Amino acid sequence: MAEKLDQIFVQAKHELVRWLLCHVPGAWAEVLSALLSIATLLVAFAALFALTTLLERKGLGRIQNRYGPNRVGPFGLLQPVADGIKALTKEDVVPRAADQVVHFIAPLVLVVPVFLALAVLPVGRNMVVVDLDAGLLFFFAVGAATELSVFMAGWSSRNKYSLLGAMRAIAQMISYEVPLILSAVTVVMMAGSLSTVRIVEVQAGFSGWLPHWHVLTPWGLAGFLLFLIAAAAEANRCPFDLPEGESEIIAGYYIEYSGFKFALFFLGEYIGLFAVSGLAITLFLGGWTAPLPFVQWVPSYVWFFLKLLSLIAFFIWVRGTLPRLRMDQLMSFAWKFMLPLSLINLLAAGLWRFLPEGLTRWAFCSLLLAAAYIGLGRSLVQRRNLGRRTYRFAE
Amino acid sequence: MLGEGIIKGLAETGRNFLGSYFEPDRLVTVQYPEERLPAPETARTFPFLVYDGDDWQKGLRCVACQICEKECPPQCIYIVKDITKKPDYIGKLQFQPKVFDIDLSVCMSCQICVEVCPFDAIKMDVEFELSTTDRFGRLLLHKAELAKPNEYYHKIHPAEAAEVDARLAAEKAKALAKTQADAAGKSVSPKPALKPLAPASG
Numbered sequence: 001m002a003e004k005l006d007q008i009f010v011q012a013k014h015e016l017v018r019w020l021l022c023h024v025p026g027a028w029a030e031v032l033s034a035l036l037s038i039a040t041l042l043v044a045f046a047a048l049f050a051l052t053t054l055l056e057r058k059g060l061g062r063i064q065n066r067y068g069p070n071r072v073g074p075f076g077l078l079q080p081v082a083d084g085i086k087a088l089t090k091e092d093v094v095p096r097a098a099d100q101v102v103h104f105i106a107p108l109v110l111v112v113p114v115f116l117a118l119a120v121l122p123v124g125r126n127m128v129v130v131d132l133d134a135g136l137l138f139f140f141a142v143g144a145a146t147e148l149s150v151f152m153a154g155w156s157s158r159n160k161y162s163l164l165g166a167m168r169a170i171a172q173m174i175s176y177e178v179p180l181i182l183s184a185v186t187v188v189m190m191a192g193s194l195s196t197v198r199i200v201e202v203q204a205g206f207s208g209w210l211p212h213w214h215v216l217t218p219w220g221l222a223g224f225l226l227f228l229i230a231a232a233a234e235a236n237r238c239p240f241d242l243p244e245g246e247s248e249i250i251a252g253y254y255i256e257y258s259g260f261k262f263a264l265f266f267l268g269e270y271i272g273l274f275a276v277s278g279l280a281i282t283l284f285l286g287g288w289t290a291p292l293p294f295v296q297w298v299p300s301y302v303w304f305f306l307k308l309l310s311l312i313a314f315f316i317w318v319r320g321t322l323p324r325l326r327m328d329q330l331m332s333f334a335w336k337f338m339l340p341l342s343l344i345n346l347l348a349a350g351l352w353r354f355l356p357e358g359l360t361r362w363a364f365c366s367l368l369l370a371a372a373y374i375g376l377g378r379s380l381v382q383r384r385n386l387g388r389r390t391y392r393f394a395e
Numbered sequence: 396m397l398g399e400g401i402i403k404g405l406a407e408t409g410r411n412f413l414g415s416y417f418e419p420d421r422l423v424t425v426q427y428p429e430e431r432l433p434a435p436e437t438a439r440t441f442p443f444l445v446y447d448g449d450d451w452q453k454g455l456r457c458v459a460c461q462i463c464e465k466e467c468p469p470q471c472i473y474i475v476k477d478i479t480k481k482p483d484y485i486g487k488l489q490f491q492p493k494v495f496d497i498d499l500s501v502c503m504s505c506q507i508c509v510e511v512c513p514f515d516a517i518k519m520d521v522e523f524e525l526s527t528t529d530r531f532g533r534l535l536l537h538k539a540e541l542a543k544p545n546e547y548y549h550k551i552h553p554a555e556a557a558e559v560d561a562r563l564a565a566e567k568a569k570a571l572a573k574t575q576a577d578a579a580g581k582s583v584s585p586k587p588a589l590k591p592l593a594p595a596s597g
Contacts, residue, residue: 062415063408067424321408322401337397377397 002297009301010126013037037129041118048308049270050080056316063320087263095158095256102156107261110149110268113142117275122197124288124301135196136188139279140181143234146272147173150243153265154253165252169243172233172330176240179338180230183223186349187214187283196279200287209293213286218365219349222373224284226342228314231280233334235273238319242330277311278304337376344372436554439519441502442509444495444541447484451542456516458489463508463517471501472508483514484563485570495538499525515559521551 004011013036020032054069054076061068069076094103120135122128132138147170154166188194191202205212214220233240244252254265281287285307288300325333348365355361415421425432442463446454464472477493508517520543527533549556 059412062412065411065415065421065423067422067426317405317408317412320412321404373397381397 002299006125006299006301008299009040009124013040034129038119041123041129042115044123045115045118045271045274046267048274048305049267050084052270052274052312053083053266054079055312056319059313059316060320063317084263087260090259090262092259092261093256097158098256099156099158102152103256104261106149106153106156107257107264107268109152110146111264111271113145113149114268114272114275116142118271118278120196121275121278121282122200122287123278123304124299127288127301128197131195131197134194136184136194136199136279139196139275140177140184143272143276144177146268149268150253153257157253157256159256161249161251162253162255164249165243165245165255168245168249168327169236169253171327172236172240172242172334175331175334176230176233176338179226179334179342180234182339182342183226183230183345184279184283186219186223186345189346189349189353190214196282196287200282200289203286204289206293211286211289211291213284213289213291215284215286217352218362218369219345219352220284222341222345222348222369224280226338226345227280227284228311230338231273231276232315232318233330235276236269237273237315239322239325240330241324242327245324247324273312273315274308277308277315280311281307332380337380340376341369341372345369434521434551436552438521438551439506440504440523441499441520441525441536442497442506442517442541443520443543444538445516445518445545445548446542447545449544451539451544453481454544455491455538455542456484456514457492457495458483458514458516459492459495460490460513462511462513466507466511468505468507469501469503471498471503472496473498485567487570492538495541496535497541498535500530500534515563518548518552518555 013033016036017029017032021029024032057079058068058076069079072078072082094100117139119129120132120139122131150169150173151166154162154164154169157163187199191199193199193202203212203214210216215224232238236243242252244254249255254262257265281304288304290296290298290300290303348368351368352361352365355364411421445456447456448454459474459476461474461476464470464474473494473496474492475494477491479491480488481491483489504519506519509519525534545556545560548559
């Protein structure tokens, strides 16, 4: 029964393909199968996007002791529908001086790659659109395309704020791409594969009550945290939302977008967040595997989406907590803290791989990482003049 | 240590988040159309015309002196004097406005009209739900819409209205006494002559 429930979507797709093949030539089987997977994924993640916009506004409201949206439908559940209608009916303004073609293409260039990145995420047992041998590489390759879109949007708008936002975005995204990938490399070293499906399989199984998730090892925990921070920066989430920076550069690179194009940017940003959170789950939190042995009867996709929602909730929590970084803080954090720590984490992962199992490798790796964290953190804090600021021109 | 502040901050926001569900006092939001806060005594939105008695046309305090029209900084008041007169609260015959319009889309709620009015005829309202679907027609209020009874004024600004009423009553009593004295004193004695000025010293 549990088995059946777990594979219900896979079975349904097979049945549907079989039924469709009665009407179309057999050579189309693969295409049909892929199209069905893509359609499901698009619908599921678009729905999740709608839900997240609401949850985010509600959560932020509660953090600030407000109610959040509660007018449209019961508990404000229909708010995303109202937002959608509003975005669709708004006037689409294009600046006269803008580069029309690039301005038009930029939102598409953002949305298409982030959806492509979802293709390699295993959302459940046997539930992945394509199981590429180099799935992880594919993910990072298409993920890097979003930077192009951001710069296209910022440059083509012919607006000083949007160009500033785009330049910030490029600096930030390229800087944080490095620790993002380096912290993911540790998992590749352990799993010995770039395939996301294989990485999840490595983490399936339990020793006692503890699952074999990578996050439950010293290097995994460090990698997970580094990955999360870098992911927040990649997705332009608070506290790394400098490219948008409502209070300083108004809306950054999408200042000149309105109506549905703006909604597309919004969608792309959130789907990007889901994709990178999904990858964090796949790499460190055991993908679709259950956290405890006796709850394995719960379908695998439920676990994946539960983990995804928890990570999103965490990102919302962080957004409600931290103020925006300054540009120089952002850069020095990336290059002076994240990068060295992720390199040391690579070393720790290597040690973990080759040291004999037992308490010694736990102690050794934990000590190495803790020492690096404290040392790097201290040097980062000491360099900074945390005393009273002196202004050269303002006084 | 690095990151300590972040943990503390997360704990704080987490406490706020959970607290908002368990301690309703934390939520300061007033669910506006259903719940309302009472307007403060000094609240003001746009002017209205006060009338005494039951008939608004008879009781209107405005005498069409047009001071408010002249003083209004954004020039949102438009008054046309009527040719017929009507008695005011003392009983003296006064002009009355034939047309009295206030354009709410122009009015800036400065209260200068209230301050300059010598007859306490124009006061500030607290009504704020004035949105309409017709921005030209429905935001230009005419005399009939502007006229509101003195009781309404008492309801929205009790202290201020009581003070105005007391002053008007005193003036009325004084005027009454004066007319009576005039009527009585015409035959008895002429008004005492002005005191001669003291000779300038020096």
